[in-house]
């Protein structure tokens with residue numbers, strides 16, 4: 001990965017290489033941590049962080065769900081992220097920000113009430129999550145053998161580190177079978193989400209995406225729904241079965257890192273024309289206009305770094 005200069009750790013900026021923890025940190029052993037993935041884009045007026053407040057708020061809410069007490073307010077964390085982008089002196093097109101909180105060193109055993117909470121904000125330059133070629137030509141998805149954990153035994157709405165064991169196994173299986181990304185069903189057999197992104201499909205002019213019954217409350221998914229409605233496209237939120245996916249006219253994934261990534265094939269079924277669909281391309285280009293500050297209507301989602 002591309003190193004940056006500084007990382008914000010528990011209220012202080014430290015050099016990238018000095019942001020260290022002990023091997024007996026609680027989260028390394030028992031997996032309770034929360035993360036965010038936020039992105040800043042280089043606009044004509046300098047870097048702007050997209051939907052900063054929504055991401056920071058979700059971090060705090062994920063932490064509340066998993067009983068981690070982050071001792072900083074949303075405002076403090078927002079301010080620190082702005083400073084982080086400023087001080088690192090980035091030059092690339094975009095910067096990925098990873099805010100997170102985890103349990104540190106000092107307590108062992110599953111009961112974590114006395115484990116110290118570590119809060120960190122890191123940022124670095126990161127290329128296209130599913131590859132430049134995938135953004136243009138579309139990717140191949142595999143509906144993998146594991147399902148997203150049921151709501152009775154996990155917390156899919158928390159962006160919890162623990163949820164990414166399921167994501168990792170899914171992604172590994174997909175790639176090992178020659179695909180680019182995993183699509184996970186829920187325990188009832190309906191589409192939940194990809195390993196790190198949300199799922200959309202187009203059928204007879206309607207844009208369909210599942211409700212967040214068994215998936216992260218995605219910020220990009222919300223943005224894309226708003227964009228589609230602005231373009232006069234009907235958006236339907238309903239359960240999607242495997243068969244629905246196979247006969248979609250277009251499909252794509254959305255996420256802060258995935259942005260809008262077209263899907264050209266699912267489980268050996270060619271989607272639409274087997275390339276980036278027309279509506280997908282329209283939404284993709286609108287999304288880039290928004291995040292790069294070229295669409296006035298959505299400027300309220302940008303936090304400029306001056």
Ligand code: PMP
Pocket residue numbers: 037167193194195196197198215216217218219220221254255256257
């Ligand atoms: N689902 C999962 C499991 C994810 O990891 C992500 C990426 N954060 C998403 C969906 C998309 O969420 P967002 O649009 O808020 O980045």
